Amino acid sequence: MSRSSTDGGERAAAAGIVVVGNGMAGARLVSEIRARDRRVALTVFGAEPQQPYNRVLLSDVLAGATGPDQIGLVDPAWYDANDVDARLGVEVVRVDRDAKRVHASDGTVTPYDTLVLATGSTAFVPPIPGTEHGLPGGVVAFRTLEDCRAILAAADGARHAVVVGGGLLGIEAARGLAGRGLHVTVVHLAGHLMERQLDQGAGAVLARTLGRLGIRTLLGTSAKALRTGTGAGDARRVTAVELETGERLPADVVVLACGVRPEVRLARAAGLKVDRGVVVDETLRSVTDPDVRAIGECSQYGDTVYGLVAPAWEQATVLADLLTGADAAARFTGARQITRLKAAGVDLVAMGETHHGDDDPQVEVMRFADASRGTYKKVAIRDGRLVGAILLGETGTAGTLTQLYDRSGPLPSDRLSLLFPGMGGAQAADSPVRMPDAATVCHCNNVSKRQIRVCWENGARTADEVARRTRASTGCGGCRDALEGLVAWLDEQDSVTVG
């Protein structure tokens, strides 16, 4: 699908496009650009030396479902084959906006017509005593594939793990470690797990579900200090986490999953307007410099920094449309965020406004909870549209809900079908005995119950004979049971009448 064109008005000229960052957003942008335009000069800088990988799959790596080297998003050979200048393991250290050049850690200077910042974010390390001189052995701030490898290395032979932070990433890490046989405790400051995505009821059910998987949850407290062995080097390994409550948790592995911060140092140093992220408009252009764009977790549109992959990929699509001229009218006007926990044995999806109670007359809230079986379901509806939902434990309607939420589609009149798959939809086939006379029994040969009854009344007393005369069941054969049931029922009726 070559969509290159020259009338887009935004087509980059000779120096081309330089993308800083080769994570989920940057790598996607590069592929999307090349899918539309084979020729525009394209350079991508990636601080991590390996091929770009799918961060979503890190939880699979922790769980052992996938190898660390099997989550690539772009084959290394792809860059050469597609004429992309890929500088992997090279960091951009400075942007010279006046000269429209970037300076890299390897000393090179690269000119650009359009600069795209896709620098992502970095793990936030809370200022806990014990981390002043760098993280002790066995302590990992979880963010990257490298972090993932470090956690796996630390978990090897370990018995006790503490995860600081009960958000999405923390719970996925906890689940992965528990699956490897460690005793895991999640320490979370808020009153319930995943408090940004879940209401309290769902958080409580989730904690209970994790408990069954061998993960202990401590809420409303945080790590006061990390305890380590004495000395330097290997001896400075973590041994325990001390909590605000005074409790001391033995720990061979500590995972810090306390959130992320947009990586905006480069942008700030270049004088671009930065709030929490690089502030962009709906063409993903920096409000400071029309030649600079930003996508993914380092960018901010309106008040929102989007932290999930789906919005970053939407931004990549829009920006590729704009930069190649494939669709000059493409705009990013915000995205709906759907959170999905990836943890074996814990199915969880959450979207939108999940915290509504029953007090807002404008919002229709439906809930179902069965904590003992780990199920919690909730949908919030305003003006006949889905504005929020949680499905925990049983997610059979997640496909329906995500599509209704994404497209703001009108909801089915049968609200129960939003919570329970199959409700209002699939009914079990009526017993042929209770069918109306006109109902079709054999669809292949269009034979009604009435025709079968009449055939029986005319003397056909076996299913074979009825089949021969009416052709019922001679097509796909799927109604054979129904036909036999009907014939048996007719026989029975007959004997009742006669008797």
Next chain:
Amino acid sequence: MTDTPTHCPYCALQCGMTLGGASAAPGPGRRRRPALRVTPREDVPANQGGLCQKGWTSAELLTVPDRLTTPLMRARRGAPLEPCAWDRALDRIAAEVRRLRDAHGHDAVAVFGGGGLTNEKAYQVGKFARIALRTSQIDYNGRFCMSSAAAAVGRAFGLDRGLPGPITDLARADAILLAGGNVAETMPPFMRHVSAMRSAGGAFVVVDPRRTATARQADLHLQPAPGTDLALANGMLHLALTEGLVDEEYIAARTSGFAAVRTVVNAYWPARVERITGVPVPHMREAVRLLARGRRSYVLTARGAEQHARGVDTVTAFINLALALGLPGREGAGYGCLTGQGNGQGGREHGQKADQLPGYRGIDDPAARAHVAGVWGVDPAVLPGPGRSAYELLSALGAADGPKMLLLFGSNPVVSAPRSAAVEERLDALDFLVAADFVLSETAARADVVLPTAQWAEESGTMTNLEGRVLRRRRAVPPPPGVRTDLEIIAALARRLDAPGAWSADPAEVFDELRAASAGGPADYSGITYERIEREGGVFWPCPSPDHPGTPRPFLDRFATPDGRARFIPVEHTGAAEDVDAEYPVRLTTGRVLAQYQSGAQTRRVRPLAEAAPEPFVEIHPDLAGRLGIDDGADVRVTSRRGAATVRARLTDEIRHDTVFMPFHWAGEGRANLLTNPALDPVSRMPEFKVCAVRLEPVAASGRPPGDGAAAGPDADRASVIDEPGAAREPSGASR
């Protein structure tokens, strides 16, 4: 009259049936011949004694009241079609060919064939185009049917043959996944094999946006939004990887290219795919586990997965899944495509396709050209190169650089082609249109000359069914007086055009020539004879010599690629060519119903079928209908960017809230293909029949006069031979 063992005239299952002497029921018309009696054959594996309503009633085709028995011709454009003598009709056609060819060159005359034609006819039509007309402009309605699967299978396995083995293998499977096929309605006896599998503990998984009759019999039904099958298949492969279900040993030993596919499917993690497709993650996981639980599993696709502007890639995604699970090239397992039209398989092997020569040879391959030219007794240089694909051919008719004349065999594109109002315009822009048919189809009604042809039970030949098994179609009754076979017509025209080579009208002689022409090609029929077919109950191609047993299961030892390995090919989801928006907010998908076949040409003329499925309709979910103020049974106007159709509403909760469904078997204002999107697949040139954007509005009671027949029933058919929109003989188009 003796009993004649033969096969059903309709779909690719080619159910065995015996045509016997006159049945007890007298035909309604005095002038009509007595109807033959149909009995299903127990000895044919495909149906094992079963038949659907279409098959049971098929003999009524032989006695349709508006059968053409004399050529029809217009004195000039605008004049009525009037009966004329055969010589006058044929002379006129030959004269027009010469006139237009002299004025505009060889490509001024085009040919459009059909996937219902016998192998002999398909072969002869292709040969006629190449050396009698010397035109490159030939294609056929199979382009609307099988082409996406054919292209995908060709690039993955090196050889395109519908099913990987005898259909009876299915009954012993551990699991079957069927993507985009409603076999319980389109080929009901196929379900016998599925039911047998399920009775033995096998699992049946159906992928379809509608809860069809087939989906209702499934153990698991995945209901993706139309146009998202590719994402679903990639997502299932992703799950197979993370669940450790892929067959690494097989991948290493028998395939190439897996690494690139792995990288691509890494981007199809379950939650993302759920969001694209609407299929819950647990259902995807369950489907993958079912497929992977044994070694004997099948991944099958049909038109629902194939008729898309990215149909080749979609089929490829399902093939990738099958390969990753280690299925193709194993006995009793694999990937298969369910061919639709009666001879959809054979029809695509012997030269009707714009880029092919007999034996599934490429027309731009010098060795293939030399071989076929040798059989035909011409210089290879005489053979034209590749021409336009079906929709592109139809779109070019009458255009400055397009054909000025079209000869149509066994197809009814006015009903079956996408954006059919535009196709009508193109047909009307021709200098001369010739249709060979047994009734006055909607397309034939626009022709300058109509040639009445023999049908199905009136002539003999071979058909290649969905298994790749070559079968004998036998003559049970002579054609009515005044009617000629397609082979006779082609021979007569070839003589008038002073064509080189031999032009037999005897199917057996043509088959012998086909065998020689196919020898050495991928679809090698050279070892197949009528006698062998009869003795062995059919022969699987390739069969390169008389002592070769045929090939029921290709690929057991190696794939037909240069290195013998099946190819993984990475494919990406891009979505439908036309998305819904504020103006056209609802997705339309099209398909079939049980009692009708293709353009309805044949089945609309059979009374029990017309009664069972009398008119076009649109299936709407009650919620959507409620919002739009549409009642069950009311008339609805369905509008797309291509046109508008008026049909009756049928409310059902078996369809998604955001999607409506229309069958495409009817002509007139209820034609589904007035709406469909002719966006073409870049490889197969398949149009996107299966998804486009529409809006729906209720039609006021006065909006449509009663009896204004979108559906011409049998009685309407009888009214007039000339004016009535009718139906076409060899099922036309879009065997979807």
